[in-house]
Amino acid sequence: MLEGKAGHLKVRTRHYPEGPDGSVGSEPFTGYLRVPRRVPEERIVVPPDEAAVLKVDFVDVQQGDASVIETPDGKVILVDGGDNQLFARYLAARFPGTGADRPKEIDCILVSHGDADHFAGLTELAESETNNEPGKRLFIHPRRVFHNGLVKRPSSVREADQLGATREFGDETVITGLEADLLAVPDDQMNEPFRAWKRALERFRERGPIEFERLAMGDDEAFSFLAEEGITVQVLGPIESQVDGEPGLRFLGEPSKKPFVSHPSQRAATYSGKSVSHTINGHSVVIRLAFGSWRFLFTGDLNEQAADTLTGAQARGEVSLRSEVFKVPHHGSADFSHSFFRAVSPVLSVVSSGDENARKEYIHPRATLLAGLGRHGRSEDSVFFVTELVAFFETVGWAYPTKERGGPADLERPFFGFRRAAWGLVKVRTDGKRLLVFTNSASARLKEAYAFTMEQDTVSPARVEKV
Numbered sequence: 001m002l003e004g005k006a007g008h009l010k011v012r013t014r015h016y017p018e019g020p021d022g023s024v025g026s027e028p029f030t031g032y033l034r035v036p037r038r039v040p041e042e043r044i045v046v047p048p049d050e051a052a053v054l055k056v057d058f059v060d061v062q063q064g065d066a067s068v069i070e071t072p073d074g075k076v077i078l079v080d081g082g083d084n085q086l087f088a089r090y091l092a093a094r095f096p097g098t099g100a101d102r103p104k105e106i107d108c109i110l111v112s113h114g115d116a117d118h119f120a121g122l123t124e125l126a127e128s129e130t131n132n133e134p135g136k137r138l139f140i141h142p143r144r145v146f147h148n149g150l151v152k153r154p155s156s157v158r159e160a161d162q163l164g165a166t167r168e169f170g171d172e173t174v175i176t177g178l179e180a181d182l183l184a185v186p187d188d189q190m191n192e193p194f195r196a197w198k199r200a201l202e203r204f205r206e207r208g209p210i211e212f213e214r215l216a217m218g219d220d221e222a223f224s225f226l227a228e229e230g231i232t233v234q235v236l237g238p239i240e241s242q243v244d245g246e247p248g249l250r251f252l253g254e255p256s257k258k259p260f261v262s263h264p265s266q267r268a269a270t271y272s273g274k275s276v277s278h279t280i281n282g283h284s285v286v287i288r289l290a291f292g293s294w295r296f297l298f299t300g301d302l303n304e305q306a307a308d309t310l311t312g313a314q315a316r317g318e319v320s321l322r323s324e325v326f327k328v329p330h331h332g333s334a335d336f337s338h339s340f341f342r343a344v345s346p347v348l349s350v351v352s353s354g355d356e357n358a359r360k361e362y363i364h365p366r367a368t369l370l371a372g373l374g375r376h377g378r379s380e381d382s383v384f385f386v387t388e389l390v391a392f393f394e395t396v397g398w399a400y401p402t403k404e405r406g407g408p409a410d411l412e413r414p415f416f417g418f419r420r421a422a423w424g425l426v427k428v429r430t431d432g433k434r435l436l437v438f439t440n441s442a443s444a445r446l447k448e449a450y451a452f453t454m455e456q457d458t459v460s461p462a463r464v465e466k467v
Helices: 086-094 116-130 192-205 220-229 276-282 304-315 338-344 367-376
Strands: 003-005 008-015 027-034 054-059 067-070 076-079 104-106 108-110 140-142 144-147 166-169 172-175 211-214 231-237 241-243 246-250 254-256 270-272 286-291 294-298 325-327 348-351 383-386 392-399 415-422 425-430 434-439 448-455 458-462
Touching: 054 086, 076 104, 086 116, 116 192, 140 192, 144 220, 166 241, 166 246, 172 241, 220 231, 231 304, 276 304, 304 338, 338 367, 348 367, 367 383, 383 434
Parallel strands: 076 108, 104 140, 108 144, 144 211, 294 325, 325 348, 348 383
Antiparallel strands: 003 008, 008 027, 054 067, 054 425, 067 076, 166 172, 172 246, 231 286, 241 246, 254 270, 286 294, 392 415, 425 434, 434 448, 448 458
């Protein structure tokens, strides 16, 4: 706050104007907050040295996952990054003014698992450094990169060997060829998204050392760098198997769930063979972050088979899944577990999904999953958001492309166009006692916002006051 007078508070903040091409910039901005009658000023503005607020943003990256965690002291953790430029554009606007000699220090990049829609967009961070527009450039140095240890091989490798060396253990196949330092993996042992990610990491490492670590259940010490702020992180997945003392991850089977679209009660939860996609999803890194009274559960693309294993661990008293903020697994796919949702019992759930093209159409989020979130929410005041649904599409009208513009042949025909006037962004803020979640809209005067308080593990809705 700069000054206060006559029912108004003068504050300095940042403005994010939209450019002609739809990109979002970042500029300093000074404005005024109106103080409602009978509302003390200290309820509107808190001095920076007293504002210990944890910030978590869930960013719309279409069909993918990308989140940012920023601690009260300014430590930044990136959780996944989508597979396109959207996350890089968002971060460049949020952290402006970086350069090769002044990179943004990222305390940790957590890649939940090795599917391109979760980490290929992180490669775009390196690509942004050469963008012609300064506002779209971002230079970073990640101090830590955490992942689940599974590296996808080229598509020419047979499926049974796609994730590295394996060993047979009874009736199970266990992947023991797990990797820690991604820069030490030969290029010919990586598919193209992993090779591109390796090249980006090599560029980042030129600015300073990077600590690589493969995470599994119990590796909580990896996040000890957050302890001084009163933030704790439990690593709940993946769950390792041991083969003669050697750690590994169990190869999961292909689920037999037909018909493809159906009620969960009509699907038989049986698994057979070896499925690379089901295995890499099921072994997503799962973390439970706690700050004050609030718990955040990040689940990557966890599937029903792996989720039920975690639910069983909770039933045995080995872990606790109960969390107020829940990043819903796998973009809201049908491969979910009611018992897992019930164990989490969330107050706020966020689904990260978005229509992109017919090739990436998976009917996410599924109606049955949304029903499950509503059913297993902690109370009637629980809420859930979908990143693509909090975006706003503005009608443009008929467009008539010309051949001179080039591009795909189907764009040479007239089409009725829309554009995003507001990208999907779910923002969560907590001081450890209260929690606020809000989204933007196409109108600067209109936001959707909900607040909650916590007392003795009981969550209650709170009033949101507009200023």
